[in-house]
Amino acid sequence: xxxxKKQKLPDLQxxxxxxxxxxxxxxxxxxxxxxxxxxxxxSKPAVKSLAGFIVSKGLNLTPLFGSTDxxxxxxxxxxxxxxxxxxxxxxxxxxxxDAPEGSDLEALATQLNGLTEVEAAYVKPLxxxxxxxxxxxxxxVPGIDDQAPITQDLTPNQGYLNAAPQGVDARYSxxxxxxxxxGVRIIDIEGGWNFAHEDLRFNVGGLLGGxxxxxxxxxxxxxAVIGEIIGNTNSxxxxxxxxxANVRTVSIFNGGSAxxxxxxxxxxxxxxxxxxxxxxxxxxxxxGDTQLGFIAIEFWxxxxxxxxxxxxxxxxxxxxxxxxxxxLDDAIYDTRPAGFPASWRNPFRRAAGVDSxxxxxxxxxxxxxxxxxNWGADRSRLxxxxxxxxxxTQGWGQxxxxxxxxxxxxTDPNNQNEWYTNFFNGTSSASPIVTAVVxxxxxxxxxxxxxxxxxxxxxxxxxxxxxxxQAGANPVSQRIGNRPNLRALIQAVSATPSWVGVQFTGVIAxxxxxxxxxxxxxxxxxxxWTVVPTAPAIDGPAQIEFKVQTTRQAFGLIKxxxxxxxxxxxxxxxxxxxxxxxx
Amino acid sequence: MAxxxxxxxxGAVGxxxxxxxxxxxxxxxxxxxxxxxxxxxxxxxxxxxxxxxxATRQAAGLIKxxxxxxxxxxxxxxxxxxxxxxxR
Numbered sequence: 001x002x003x004x005k006k007q008k009l010p011d012l013q014x015x016x017x018x019x020x021x022x023x024x025x026x027x028x029x030x031x032x033x034x035x036x037x038x039x040x041x042x043s044k045p046a047v048k049s050l051a052g053f054i055v056s057k058g059l060n061l062t063p064l065f066g067s068t069d070x071x072x073x074x075x076x077x078x079x080x081x082x083x084x085x086x087x088x089x090x091x092x093x094x095x096x097x098d099a100p101e102g103s104d105l106e107a108l109a110t111q112l113n114g115l116t117e118v119e120a121a122y123v124k125p126l127x128x129x130x131x132x133x134x135x136x137x138x139x140x141v142p143g144i145d146d147q148a149p150i151t152q153d154l155t156p157n158q159g160y161l162n163a164a165p166q167g168v169d170a171r172y173s174x175x176x177x178x179x180x181x182x183g184v185r186i187i188d189i190e191g192g193w194n195f196a197h198e199d200l201r202f203n204v205g206g207l208l209g210g211x212x213x214x215x216x217x218x219x220x221x222x223x224a225v226i227g228e229i230i231g232n233t234n235s236x237x238x239x240x241x242x243x244x245a246n247v248r249t250v251s252i253f254n255g256g257s258a259x260x261x262x263x264x265x266x267x268x269x270x271x272x273x274x275x276x277x278x279x280x281x282x283x284x285x286x287x288g289d290t291q292l293g294f295i296a297i298e299f300w301x302x303x304x305x306x307x308x309x310x311x312x313x314x315x316x317x318x319x320x321x322x323x324x325x326x327x328l329d330d331a332i333y334d335t336r337p338a339g340f341p342a343s344w345r346n347p348f349r350r351a352a353g354v355d356s357x358x359x360x361x362x363x364x365x366x367x368x369x370x371x372x373x374n375w376g377a378d379r380s381r382l383x384x385x386x387x388x389x390x391x392x393t394q395g396w397g398q399x400x401x402x403x404x405x406x407x408x409x410x411t412d413p414n415n416q417n418e419w420y421t422n423f424f425n426g427t428s429s430a431s432p433i434v435t436a437v438v439x440x441x442x443x444x445x446x447x448x449x450x451x452x453x454x455x456x457x458x459x460x461x462x463x464x465x466x467x468x469x470q471a472g473a474n475p476v477s478q479r480i481g482n483r484p485n486l487r488a489l490i491q492a493v494s495a496t497p498s499w500v501g502v503q504f505t506g507v508i509a510x511x512x513x514x515x516x517x518x519x520x521x522x523x524x525x526x527x528x529w530t531v532v533p534t535a536p537a538i539d540g541p542a543q544i545e546f547k548v549q550t551t552r553q554a555f556g557l558i559k560x561x562x563x564x565x566x567x568x569x570x571x572x573x574x575x576x577x578x579x580x581x582x583x
Numbered sequence: 584m585a586x587x588x589x590x591x592x593x594g595a596v597g598x599x600x601x602x603x604x605x606x607x608x609x610x611x612x613x614x615x616x617x618x619x620x621x622x623x624x625x626x627x628x629x630x631x632x633x634x635x636x637x638a639t640r641q642a643a644g645l646i647k648x649x650x651x652x653x654x655x656x657x658x659x660x661x662x663x664x665x666x667x668x669x670x671r
Contacts, residue, residue: 449589451588451663451665498586517630519627523620526588526618527618528616528618528667548618548633548634549632550618550631550632550633551627551629551632552621552623552624552625552626553625553627553628555625558620559627559630561630581586581669582586
């Protein structure tokens with residue numbers, strides 16, 4: 001193994017630029033079009049209008065979720081009539097303002113908030129990948145004194161592949177049809193990747209949107225992320241948890257995070273997976289070169305809407321909880337930040353009914369001794385990891401072996417395509433593990449011909465199975481959830497326990513029709529209904545017939561209507577029975 | 584005896600309309616039951632759909648099922664037709 005010296009660089013130098021977001025009061029006003037018209041017109045609109053302000057300040061206004069107002073309207077219309085069926089007209093309210101370099105975005109936001117057409121205007125701080133650069137050798141470039149071993153088999157270092165509780169038991173999953181993630185598509189959202197890496201030759205679909213950053217910190221980071229998932233099966237380097245899944249990427253550069261999420265969602269189907277490898281400074285970020293106070297991006301209104309858009313389509317969104325050492329249950333996150341819309345609510349307070357549908361991933365310690373390190377008790381919360389009731393599950397947040405960085409090199413130490421690391425970390429390294437676990441689980445579902453798991457169901461499974469969080473330097477009350485265990489997850493989804501029951505009884509008048517409904521049945525339950533008469537007992541012609549109707553009453557919930565017709569000229573009592581064939 | 588379940592197809596049915604699908608070559612020895620749920624839109628209100636099942640013996644040992652789905656609402660709906668093989 002060759003390991004080079006590192007030289008620390010400030011974390012914040014390479015973050016994606018802050019974004020100035022404007023939320024219009026109207027879902028219909030085509031403000032970008034108004035700006036374009038104003039630029040062409042000789043007579044400029046009033047400065048108090050949004051278009052007038054933009055033109056007068058020499059700014060640029062573009063819809064956040066599409067290139068034109070008309071395109072966003074089409075996306076919203078498609079969403080309303082498509083599989084998700086929810087109202088996403090709010091997407092038409094979001095715009096991004098581009099200002100000349102050096103502009104004071106906060107001052108512009110304040111001015112924009114004073115316009116009558118503006119519901120809200122806020123600045124999203126720069127965005128970083130949730131990894132620590134002083135620990136992951138990101139600044140290192142192999143030096144000339146490095147010895148150059150041949151590219152070696154690093155899978156013995158990938159303890160996260162192993163059986164629980166050490167790992168997620170990918171090795172078991174691989175023995176089950178579909179358990180390598182076959183047929184499942186994943187999109188990683190961050191900033192940069194090395195698509196020419198020797199261990200990422202297959203099942204990597206490249207860049208779907210945005211610009212691939214040339215900054216080595218982004219490129220190493222993205223390369224390590226997808227290596228955990230898709231590292232090719234061969235005799236060298238690493239093997240990903242889901243080597244048969246397909247991974248594509250969307251960069252936040254040249255488009256921003258919310259638009260990247262929308263692009264990803266529109267290029268996936270229900271059951272596929274989005275991975276968000278980003279975090280940014282929240283209310284407790286003190287400023288300066290630290291990730292303290294960095295939180296999950298769903299805190300920001302436009303990113304929340306974009307995630308909700310994806311999960312409502314049935315796409316599973318895995319989101320790094322962030323490395324800010326934050327208690328996400330803290331009341332500070334209930335306070336609406338300046339410039340956020342009045343309708344905004346704390347997304348980490350799911351019990352209050354605000355829920356993006358994403359799965360939040362915290363960072364836990366790997367078993368002591370992993371790759372020669374000791375970060376505390378196995379599965380205990382690492383000090384940097386955010387925690388709280390909304391954090392659904394954990395992955396290894398230290399000591400992760402993957403592609404990129406050049407901590408381990410091949411025959412040519414300067415050849416980035418042969419670079420690997422044993423020390424990828426953060427909620428950055430934790431989240432791909434969970435992403436790949438979900439991909440394998442969906443692959444098993446597909447191969448078995450079973451319905452793909454919904455975002456709600458995946459969250460429920462991750463919370464109810466797995467290796468429990470342990471106390472270490474931090475107590476279990478600082479929740480980061482269980483480490484996934486594919487063996488337990490596959491058993492949970494493969495089991496088809498069925499049970500039967502009587503949902504209701506009733507009376508139907510002579511020749512009459514009775515109609516009942518029963519609500520809030522989980523949509524992943526396969527439920528069939530039967531109705532039988534209970535009295536009177538007469539051996540003659542049929543007494544009743546029935547039919548079943550359904551409606552999707554809410555996300556993940558089905559309401560059943562049972563209509564029963566009495567075919568006889570006397571009163572009949574009935575019993576409506578159900579059988580849950582799979583859950 | 585194990586139960587095997589799945590989604591056979593998904594599709595759309597126009598407002599007030601009826602959609603009809605068939606699926607063939609199911610072993611006659613399998614006891615299959617069919618049921619349909621909407622996937623969208625999400626509306627907590629009256630029933631969105633009902634369905635009926637018809638069958639034909641397409642060949643010795645094989646059954647073809649026809650699933651007819653009626654949209655009870657004034658807007659287009661998307662549906663998912665599910666099956667359970669009760670003796671597989």
